[in-house]
Amino acid sequence: MPDGWWRDRAGAAARLRDNLAGLPTSGLPGLLGPIEVILVLEGKARNVPQSPGGVRIERATGSGDDKIVDLVRGTTPARRTVVVTADRGLRERVTALGAEVRGPSSVPR
Numbered sequence: 001m002p003d004g005w006w007r008d009r010a011g012a013a014a015r016l017r018d019n020l021a022g023l024p025t026s027g028l029p030g031l032l033g034p035i036e037v038i039l040v041l042e043g044k045a046r047n048v049p050q051s052p053g054g055v056r057i058e059r060a061t062g063s064g065d066d067k068i069v070d071l072v073r074g075t076t077p078a079r080r081t082v083v084v085t086a087d088r089g090l091r092e093r094v095t096a097l098g099a100e101v102r103g104p105s106s107v108p109r
Contacts, residue, residue: 021053
């Protein structure tokens with residue numbers, strides 16, 4: 001059910017950041033913690049502050065998808081990288097670089 005997140009993108013991003021806070025310690029199903037969790041923010045949500053919850057904020061100066069691809073490209077080949085997205089184009093771009101992809105339902109929202 002839509003919650004109107006598009007009317008307050010910064011507020012939605014802050015809620016997502018806070019909901020992800022437990023993941024660095026607990027991990028995801030099939031990906032045990034500790035893990036590094038990076039939240040890429042763009043546009044009006046870009047200025048959401050870092051919080052002490054362990055989720056690293058990366059701010060995209062342009063496209064958030066491009067920032068995610070750059071981050072994946074910058075990881076070492078031996079490092080397991082998982083991108084959470086529903087975007088088909090982004091899925092194709094990051095899997096071509098060796099990342100795994102999971103849907104948004106795999107993380108708390």
